[in-house]
Amino acid sequence: GDSVTQMEGPVTLSEEAFLTINCTYTATGYPSLFWYVQYPGEGLQLLLKATKADDKGSNKGFEATYRKETTSFHLEKGSVQVSDSAVYFCALSPYNQGGKLIFGQGTELSVKP
């Protein structure tokens, strides 16, 4: 079945460092891909998305590109801030399956000043 694999955490970075969180997926057809973020004490919220191959999603300085040839959707940010400390989830929505989401295991990011 469809699945999502994320790099394991926790990831600890210094402020202004470059961030990459790897995400690969297995799916039939053409899923939509998402990154969700869960800040401490808050609910899950959508960070960015891409709905077809070669789409680039971006938000709040984060970017991810839908790479069908490598079945990847890696999250990147050029300069992280302390306020980016959160748990990041990669997810996919299988094509034509009514909007369900399949999540990766989550990666905890801690940014130190």
Added chain:
Amino acid sequence: SAVISQKPSRDICQRGTSLTIQCQVDSQVTMMFWYRQQPGQSLTLIATANQGSEATYESGFVIDKFPISRPNLTFSTLTVSNMSPEDSSIYLCSVEERLPGYNEQFFGPGTRLTVL
């Protein structure tokens, strides 16, 4: 964007009992989903609840254990029946909104359940 509330926000329950979690949305939505997030793990879809039809359960989840109601387009309940400590999790509901060009899911704040 949809605003979702859940009740209760947390509860501590004894094994063998049942708990009903409520999910209220501030707008009418067709599709609602219930997820479970076990401690330190990712979210797993329990079932999809569409108004006017029976809930559709994912592999590993059954209606007898997790009965769901969806009486209207703004409300749903999930019951965790005959609980055991393994049911200790955060339970989240989500709704799908159709926005221009894409669909987006919005999540409730979650219900943190501890079973003793």
